[in-house]
Amino acid sequence: MRAGPNRLHTNTPRVAGGASNAHIAARMYLSDSTVRSSISRMIRRLNVENRVQLAKLIWDKVHRRP
Known part of the structure; x- marks a missing residue:
């Protein structure tokens, strides 16, 4: 199964939070x-x-103040 770009886009908060590839994958x-x-x-x-x-x-980007 190939994951689409929208599903993979959800990686971004996990990457910013310091999650490992293994954690994100699981x-x-x-x-x-x-x-x-x-x-x-x-x-x-x-x-x-x-x-x-x-x-x-x-x-x-996520924590930017207006």
């Missing part, structure tokens, strides 16, 4: 490799260098 009933490739795609698309920068970007 919670979403996906394989580790599916989660790993999803996060790699997000890193490329958002033009950040690593998972830490991705998590910070997501955290800042």
Whole structure:
């Protein structure tokens, strides 16, 4: 089964919260490799260098003050 982009989009709060690939995979009933490739795609698309920068970007966006 291939997970669609909307389902994989739910990875973002978990990544920002520091969850491991294994934890995200278990919670979403996906394989580790599916989660790993999803996060790699997000890193490329958002033009950040690593998972830490991705998590910070997501955290800042979610907790942005108006």
